[in-house]
Amino acid sequence: MAGHDLVPRHVPPPELLAAQFAATPSPVPRAVDDGGEAGPLVRRLLDLLDSLSPADAALARGCLPRCDSTFGAALALFLAATAEGCRGWLGPEVAAGLEDLDGGLLLDDCDRALAARFQPVDGRLWRLSRVPLLDSGESLLCAVGIEDGLSDRITLVLQARPQRLGPVQLMATLAGRRLDVTLRLATGLPSSALADLHETFRAALTDCRLDGALTVGPLADAWLGLDRPLSSDLAL
Template sequence: MAGRDLVPRQVPPPDLLAARFGIRPAPMPAESADAGDGSEAGPLVRRLLDLLDTLAPADAALARGCLPRCDSTFGAGLALFLAATAGGCSGWIGADAAAELSGLDGGLLIDGCERALAPRFQTVEGRVWRLSRVPLLDGDDGLLCAVGIEDGPSDRVTLVLQARPQRLGPVQLMATLGGRRLDVTLRLATGLPSSALADLHETFSAALADCRIDGTLTVGPLADAWLGLDRPLSSDIAL
């Protein structure tokens, strides 16, 4: 509206915003052995969204809206976030919002988020995995997503997800799809009630029937280290 255009947006000075949200120069990969492994993705993204909320609340709301959350919309939220971040952190929050944030620190925070969200590759027991760290709206450490890279031509795909939802605790899921078969293993730090377990199996079977594929669902406890893809969740928790 015309009246709105005549009123300049009141933005706190960059030094006050930096002091409030702890902006500091993000280390370049050569300065930190952990740079690029995504371990700081969650804190960096939360800091970016808090700053963006101060500068442009509407843009911040849109960015938060595409973050995956641990509820019935998780799959759709994850797909939306991965699609939105295909153009990097700037592509996710939009060019205008990125320009406003870059004006505060020369783009250091956005650059740090770019590195934290970037996929990396790791070899475990002779197999290469593509790892991505995805922030969750309702999780402390975000989601670790690992896709197994097969040697040579293959229609087999293995996906591992690991997260710590606040209500469930550590959760790990491994799904292997090959041809017309999908096998899923779900491991939880806490057990499920028998009614919830039965409903889970029923829902899984119905989904397979709808897709006209075969497969099994296995639900069990966590134990040991999970494929060595990430630091253990605790001394006695792993896949």
């Protein structure tokens, strides 16, 4: 996005822009910042950017993960783009235009909300990150299990609440050449969709020359407690 400058013809009058910035709702402060405000903060930033440059706002929104067939690639793109924080995601020219409005306070808040944190659960340390989703008012919680350095096992947990499915948890464990995936949902899947899911998973394992198994089951009583307890009738 570095080549897309915030050109003057996109910028409203200063008094109108200042009024809009002041009127944009701020997230409610939390006693402990656990990254739960990542979604609202990023949406506020994108709405403000839309006033400055709709083209840059569209490019930024296009980088957000969405719950569709491109989810994995979009998630990888967003994590790579935000490796250096919001400024790295937006690019220096766009970030500079936003910083002129409030001295960079909103960008700093977004950096803190998106930053990874560490949390012990059941005697194991997890690295947690919040990722806003384009088509949801919630965020995706990404958790990676931290091993002792002697194991070749990697465990990834994704927790979200897509509008059509409700709360969903996916746990993937890779150990050597074996990949085991457990998908837990608050609502059941049609038998045809379940069969397609298993077939797609088997095909993916074959393409990658991996062994493994896919398990699909109910969400209730299976939550890891990485963020807070979740049952089939409680949203993230």
